[in-house]
Amino acid sequence: MSNSLHTKDSGNSDHADQSKQQRPHIVVIGGGAAGYFAAIRAAELAPHGRVTLLEATRKVLMKVHLSGGGRCNVTHHCFDPVKLIDNYPRGSRELRSAFMRFQPRDTVSWFEGRGVALKVEADGRMFPVTDSSATVAKCLESSAAAAGVEVCLGASVVKIVRDGESFNLTLKDGREIGADRLMIATGSAPAGLELAAQLGHRLEPHVPSLFTFNIKDPRLAELSGVAFSEVHLSLQCPESKRLERQGPMLITHWGLSGPAVLKLSAFGAVALHASQYQASLVINYLPQHSAAELQGMLRAFKAEHPRRTIAKHSPFAQLPRRFWESLVQYLGLDNERTYADVTKDEMERLLNELHRGQYQITGKGVFKEEFVSAGGIHLKEVDFRTMESRVVPGLYFAGEVLAVDGITGGFNFQAAWTTAWIAGQAMVASLPV
Secondary structure, eight states, rough: HHHHHHOOOHHHSSSHHHHHHHSSSSEEOOSSHHHHHHHHHHHHTTTEEEEEEESSOOOOOOOOOOOOOOHHOOEOOOHHHHHGGGGOOOSHHHHHHHHHHSSSHHHHHHTTTTTTEEETTTEEEETTTTTTHHHHHOOOOHHHHHHOOEEEOOOEEEEEEEETEEEEEEEETEEEEEEEEEOOOOOHHHHHHHHHHHHOOHHHHHESOOOOOOOOOOOTOOOTEEEEEEEEEEEEEETTTOOEEEEEEEEEESEEEHHHHHHHEEEEEEEEEEEEEETEEEEEETTTHHHHHHHHHHHHHHHHHHBBBBBTOOTTTTTTHHHHHHHHHHHHTTOOBBBOOOOHHHHHHHHHHHEEEEEEEEEEEETTOOOOEEEEGGGGGGEETTEESSSTTTEEEEEGGBBBBBTTTHHHHHHHHHHHOOOEEEETTOOOO
């Protein structure tokens, strides 16, 4: 990996260096997944040009190494762009056409063509068969080296000036570099967003996405670790429309987590941030049945087993036993009460808790190794056919620097691969001959 950086020609270079300096130059800022993917695409398509990747730190591909618990969730096994965009709370409309050009099927082919086979897990997530993120990182680094990408570490860009149809970049250490085409792929890092703002771009404020819910409620106390295979969640924030999601859920010692909660947090990220993470959550623990069906099941069980104690005998096999026993106790039904002793009012209260239990969210937690946030470059200022800025010709964007984000499951990486592939190709196509 190279740490050198060729500055603008000072007139003292030898003939070989002058020849190199005169070749069309593409500069990519950001050594993450999107930056590498775009640089590789550009370098493979433009052997007549130079491609330089600038990384402010001394380490590249950090999210690749850390994602998926060190396994790297490369993409998701969803090859229908129309269905795929449903997993993006922000940017789905713009990504639809982009996915028509490069989607998960293409990602799988790209990596497998470079010796990295991917496998599909039960939930659709796709990982390298090695179960090691290092496999993915090494593939990107070796592909970049083979394509001739010059990777420069410790190269922090502090200023960008538009110079006719090109750009002049100033680094933190005073060095300068010229670029015919420029791409910013710095993720949610403030420095990259500040550079875009310097060039006239509007920014959507960054707020956390993919987080758990903090809920202090006696109905959840002492139930940490209890899991539900399917619940329906309905979120209501002040001055925001109601949001709904369905899926597995987990009770934790601080509140709620699991796929359904994480999806809801992603789609409600902006509204929840605006409400300072104070919101009402309604949980349907048995979404497979209507309220009338649940009432009928409970009445039938009572009629058939009147002498059974309610605490020890649940009519609903899909409910975790610990949860049922805790709920019955919360409602004041002691362990000795039989179904014959339960009043109509108590039956209604029990059904209400199961079908539309109301909880108060009082804050947010974190979700393991995920680093997803909502916000970034305003999407109306980017042409998703090329990923070129509509504000500054010759400037391109890819990855999480854009105001695009997906739910957990490989969707954010797929957005990075797709936007980077399109940008890399478009930058080469627009280079001066």
